[in-house]
Amino acid sequence: MTSTVRDQTPAVETMAEDYPIVAALLGGTTAMRKAGSTYLPQWPNEDDDAYANRVKTATLFPAFGRTCEVLTGKPFSKPVTLGEDVPPRIVEWCDDIDLQGHNLHAFAAAVCFHVISYGMCGILVDFPNAGALRTKAEEVAAGVRPYFVHIHAQSILGWRAERINGVQTLTQFRFLEVVSEPDGEFGEKEVEQVRVLYPGRWQVWRESEKADASGKKDWVLYDEGETTLQKIPFVPVYGRRTGFMQAAPPLVELAHMNVEHWQSKSDQQTILHIARVPILFAKMLGDNPITVGAATAVKSDDPEGDLKFVEHTGQAIKAGSDELLALEDRMRQVGAELLVIKPGNMTVAHTVADNEAGMCTLQRIIQDLEDATDAALALAAEWVKEPEGGHIEIFNDFGVASLAEASLELLRDMNVDGTFSDESLFAEAQRRGVISPERKWEDEKLRIKQNAVKVTAAQVQIKDT
Incomplete structure (x- = not known):
């Protein structure tokens, strides 16, 4: 044609x-x-x-x-x-x-x-x-x-x-x-x-x-x-x-990989929805109506009678959550590769x-x-x-030597613009060996707060003089 x-x-x-x-x-x-x-x-x-x-x-x-x-x-x-x-x-x-x-x-x-x-x-x-x-x-x-x-x-x-x-x-x-x-x-x-x-x-x-x-x-x-x-x-x-x-x-x-995450996250949301709604299971209770509540009780004349909630064990939820986190980390690594010299x-x-x-x-x-x-x-x-x-x-002095450093650079930029939390950034830096494993976030958060107070006081003193 x-x-x-x-x-x-x-x-x-x-x-x-x-x-x-x-x-x-x-x-x-x-x-x-x-x-x-x-x-x-x-x-x-x-x-x-x-x-x-x-x-x-x-x-x-x-x-x-x-x-x-x-x-x-x-x-x-x-x-x-x-x-x-x-x-x-x-x-x-x-x-x-x-x-x-x-x-x-x-x-x-x-x-x-x-x-x-x-x-x-x-x-x-x-x-x-x-x-x-x-x-x-x-x-x-x-x-x-x-x-x-x-x-x-x-x-x-x-x-x-x-x-x-x-x-x-x-x-x-x-x-x-x-x-x-x-x-x-x-x-x-x-x-x-x-x-x-x-x-x-x-x-x-x-x-x-x-x-x-x-x-x-x-x-x-x-x-x-x-x-x-x-x-x-x-x-x-x-x-x-x-x-x-x-x-x-x-x-x-x-x-x-982002599309894979979109699909996997949908599966995770579905299984969470199912797991959060327990199923009431009744066995050998006859045809009597059942009332379930804090001030009610159910009695069965049959010795094998049973009434209970059947709930999800949660193992699949944990596996799905771990897979999503691992996929997110792999996506960061792929994006960071563009920064590695x-x-x-x-x-x-x-x-x-x-x-x-x-x-x-x-x-x-x-x-x-x-x-x-x-x-x-x-x-x-x-x-x-x-x-x-x-x-x-055009400014081009931003290359880094390793993939770990490059991915941390991306996370830091996300933290600056408010799309990645301080605590998560601390954890990722610690995981990459940039921060000592002996450091605790709660202690660091307190030190950061104290340091901010000192900086503010110093700025006020300079302004007064």
């Missing part, structure tokens, strides 16, 4: 296989519940109503989303630094780099989160249609200038590339976008369209009302135009690169073949993001005939 401009290429389809699970986990409990049996299968012979209730009461342990947030926060805990070679007017544009109120720091942080979670995205350097404006002075006066557009991985439909002067270069790039248009006097509707970029020109395609024999709608050319830039102004950013314009989510295994290379050949020695995975991602942002600034400069766009620096 002939492909339309809206169809994904096989390479994009392969990458997109991981997108639904990432989107569901980032969407939280609500999105996971909507996914239903996709990530929470219905048991054999399970009643539909019972399954529906199980889905409604399931809650997500947000390991994947929180790990992506914490890892993104590390490089952006300090402002992005603009080099002295960035032209003054581009420095000014960096305060609102996307014409939507986001400065370059916030824009780069959003791109970083996306490559950590989805594995890839890109920066499109666009330029508004100048319309009737004829001179550069008129464009400057009207505020017309290049701006960044964050192209999400889910929006990319396909591309074509050729090796030009030894460099793999885009010759066609397609992506999906949604635009809002007026609908009646007060309404608004969203219209899906495909933008196709070529060196020096662009097209916009929209779905028509016509359909082929199979019922598939035709896509027709809606608008087109030319650009002064004789290249496609798009820069890809990778999480775990697998090829040109291709990547995989660096935390995809954590995503699958790779061991140094042993030979010159290794050094030549691998320029990432002494870097952790997150540092490599940040280095790629820096290079991509520099390339985007260069494209912005090219739009306005600046000789160069300059360079930026």
Whole structure:
């Protein structure tokens, strides 16, 4: 069957296989519940109503989303630094780099989160249609200038590339976008369209009302135009690169483990519900009505008569709880792996073949993001005939030597933003050998309180003097 401009290429389809699970986990409990049996299968012979209730009461342990947030926060805990070679007017544009109120720091942080979670995205350097404006002075006066557009991985439909002067270069790039248009006097509707970029020109395609024999709608050319830039102004950013314009989510295994936790936690909630409701068992009591209460008694004339509550032993509950805790710890370890610095290379050949020695995975991602942002600034400069766009620096001094130290770093960040308790952080640090096993939390909590009083008194004394 002939492909339309809206169809994904096989390479994009392969990458997109991981997108639904990432989107569901980032969407939280609500999105996971909507996914239903996709990530929470219905048991054999399970009643539909019972399954529906199980889905409604399931809650997500947000390991994947929180790990992506914490890892993104590390490089952006300090402002992005603009080099002295960035032209003054581009420095000014960096305060609102996307014409939507986001400065370059916030824009780069959003791109970083996306490559950590989805594995890839890109920066499109666009330029508004100048319309009737004829001179550069008129464009400057009207505020017309290049701006960044964050192209999400889910929006990319396909591309074509050729090796030009030894460099793999885009010759066609397609992506999906949604635009809002007026609908009646007060309404608004969203219209899906495909933008196709070529060196020096662009097209916009929209779905028509016509359909082929199979019922598939035709896509027709809606608008087109030319650009002064004789290249496609798009820069890809990778999480775990697998090829040109291709990547995989660096935390995809954590995503699958998070789904496993979602399923196991649902089982645990179900067994807890069953165990908390004891079953009254009656034996050889005849047909007499039974009243159960604090001020009542039941008498049986049969010597073998019996009345008792049958309760769960609790062994399965303990096993399920232990498995959930172990799974949570494994998820922390997987997320922390991105912070562990790779061991140094042993030979010159290794050094030549691998320029990432002494870097952790997150540092490599940040280095790629820096290079991509520099390339985007260069494209912005090219739009306005600046000789160069300059360079930026993103904080990257956060790598650690061991997995235990890396996972503790993640827990500490969660503690700072209030999603992990002081006592739990103390216990995890103690388990990793950072804190002596002889220390007791209750004693430490008292010392912390006393220390806080001393610090407050010292601050008051300084203020008085």
